Amino acid sequence: MKINEPNLQVRVRRLPEGIPREDDLEVVAAAVPEPKAGEILCRTIYLAVDPYVRSRLSGRHFDGTPKVGSVMIGRTVSEVLESKNPRHKPGDLVCVESGMQAYAAVGPEDVLPVDPTVAPLSTALGVLGMPGLTAWSGLCVLDPIRAGETILISAASGAVGATAGQIARIKGARAIGLAGSAEKCAWATEHAGFAACFNYKERDWSGRLARLCPEGVDVYFDNAGGEVLNTIVRSHLAQGARILICGLISQYNLKDPPPGPNLGPIVSKRAKIMGLVVYDFEDRRDDFLRDAIPWFQAGRLHYKEEISEGLAQAPRVFRRLMSGENFGKTIIKVGAHARAP
């Protein structure tokens, strides 16, 4: 297929140390690939810029460390331009691991259909996509939340956290959030149904949480790790509390893995710590969507996005994300589409 423009790609120029610098990445023009047998040629509409990418650049992801010069990994909503796979036809909308680029030839694995009639396209990268599946898997499968429980959620305005809070509320639990700015906290309580949200950068958040939950929290859904996690374990666990470790974003920029919480309170509180990895629940995606699409359409799953325009923004957007300056699901709009606002 003849495309009249180069294929912009975001490549690893240098493996970052600490918070990524903009010049750790570079945006280059490459050739648009030819799809091979079984592949589809995709044009990127929306690209998700996700924190897990940072941990992968440190070699902590299951795929190993990417090479300098390789295209940055990234999940996109894309349009099928050309198909050598009978399951897809030109014009189809799909969610794919195509990497941070404008065009990609993608193999038959891991192509998820996106139905443009149920919700805005970009939600396939957020509340109805992998982040939504993460929150749902944790609270509906791995460790089901029960009515009447109190759940504390860090990164409460992020895609995973906000969805988790709203699912907990739908299940009859009380959700309390932690977030990194007054603006994020306000959004969490005003739009995402959190009963309260504390700014963990303020001095007395732990004392205020203790006054609100003197018996501790039944579940801590952790997207943060680090000192916030340590404080929760030390001071805020209810008897029999469960801790879902979903992300350790505070640690992704660090060279060496830092120590974790002292486990004394895990014993005295008879608590449980467990890891939550969304890939384990891929086979439950249809169940997730059967729950989540009606919730979404009924206005029960609010979300916040921060959409930048153009792949050239990727280095800046990634740095912003990994320094905590973003607010909401971080997405780059790469290409136009009739369904995209």
Added chain:
Amino acid sequence: MKINEPNLQVRVRRLPEGIPREDDLEVVAAAVPEPKAGEILCRTIYLAVDPYVRSRLSGRHFDGTPKVGSVMIGRTVSEVLESKNPRHKPGDLVCVESGMQAYAAVGPEDVLPVDPTVAPLSTALGVLGMPGLTAWSGLCVLDPIRAGETILISAASGAVGATAGQIARIKGARAIGLAGSAEKCAWATEHAGFAACFNYKERDWSGRLARLCPEGVDVYFDNAGGEVLNTIVRSHLAQGARILICGLISQYNLKDPPPGPNLGPIVSKRAKIMGLVVYDFEDRRDDFLRDAIPWFQAGRLHYKEEISEGLAQAPRVFRRLMSGENFGKTIIKVGAHARAP
């Protein structure tokens, strides 16, 4: 009742800092108490000197910090001398929380009968007592061990560890031990059925464990905490591993609770950490004994004891225990009895 000797008591002279010093405790002569209505007067035969006592002296036990001048807590096998409780009669043998003293008046709660015909009396403080119940609760109730699994157990020659290893083996699992001396390791493999036992004070124990268990261990039954726990979490977890935190003895001497393991591997290995507290399983003691007495009588539960003579030894024995110099269940023989060897 007229007793022709003073009541020797081990009292707290000073709350210890770090490893207990012998002069943190003192042995004094007091009056033999008179039992009140509902109480029994007990004469101590065997006294257990347990690591949890140290954590209580730091205020980390559920009962709070004991006062200077108070009698040290301790569990004993005792003979009933006088009873103002219809459930017990003089001559009965009981296991009680009577504290470190020769005579005690004990209320109706927490008096457990000891059957002197099933096993040596001192086993009511070890393999058939609280340590045995701890091991059984962890591996038969809280997180049942499965045939074919590999379990790693720290403090493998201790009362809890050795019992846990043998129960795991009875259930068809492979038990691997960690202990603090070559002598302890040899006992664990030669007498307690461990497939292997590594001395964690030697330099390459982690490498040797990795060569024996290249896929990691399915269960880690932790009596140690500290750097050993960190190493296991970092390098030795199988996919879906469970970690039972039973004791953190390496930390009991520390003033401030140290950090715990980095939780990154808990996520990548989909592992679970849970606290094991024996008091939660008190209502299962009969079930435990129904399992354990036949195992014991069939020679399937070996144990190692270190028995000292006389309460005056308590300060020395406690220091030895908390510096890891003991080998086996640490017991003081306080009074004579026909059934005691």
